[in-house]
Amino acid sequence: MDSEKRRRYQTAMLSTYYPDTSFLDHLVMHDGTEQSQGSDILTLLHTGKVFIVNSRKRNGLILFKRYHAEFAGPGAAVGGDYDCDCHRALxxxxxxxxxxxxxxxxxxxxxxYLIRRQWIRLIKQITENPVPQQRVQKILDQFEQYFLPEIVADLPDVAFALLVGVLPQTVGTVRRFGNELDGRFNS
Structure with a gap:
């Protein structure tokens, strides 16, 4: 499949799952509030300067790229040339x-930069699991170990979906049924 056909195929597949491919334009949290601080951070990231996520606080940043998302936790480098393709920041x-x-x-x-690489490796390990529901459960577990459960519950399904390569519907299903799915998908 040549690159032009592949690109058309990817676009067709993306629009099948997300008819409006600008779904990140209005990122709405589970509690119904629209995320706004991210636009200020995105502006900073696009200046080309390198920043560090404050390591003295329990915080992080989900960076939405074209077809995936990355997590930069405390102490991780963000910005510079590395994140110039970032469309949204949460x-x-x-x-x-x-x-x-x-x-x-x-x-x-x-x-x-080394800390950023460690966060990327953690997410990579999670995405290597071939079972989508297990990937979702693992990323949710990781986030709940680090952040308060209320904070994790407020994050949109699409954020986790793009982090571990699943559909947002899969995240929603795992969130709703959680451990009830474990018996069906654990191997």
Whole structure:
């Protein structure tokens, strides 16, 4: 399949699942509120500067790219050339004025990149599971270990779906039925 046919196929498949492919334009939380702090953060990320997610607070950032999402937890580097393709940013946890910090040295920047890589590896390990429902359960478990359950419950299904490569409907099903699905999908 040549690249042009593949691109048309991917677009057709995406529009089958998401008829309105601008579904991230109005990211609505489970409690019905629309996410707004992310636009300020996105503006900062698009300046080309490198920032660090504050490691002294329980927070993180879900970065929405074209076909997937990435999680940058405390201490992780964000911005620069690495996140210039970011379309949306969803801050999680203790969002304050000091959510993103500027690295003060090359060593601090290097350490932040290593931490970002660790977060990427964690998500990669989760996505290697071939069973979609297990991937969802694992990412939910990881987030609930780190963030308050109320915070995780408020995050939209599409955020988790794009993190682990499943449909938002799969996330919704796992959230509704949780452990009841374990017997059906554990191998």
């Amino acid at each position: 801050p999680i946890g203790n969002v304050s004025n000091q959510f993103l910090l500027t690295p003060e040295s090359n060593e601090e920047r290097q350490k932040a």
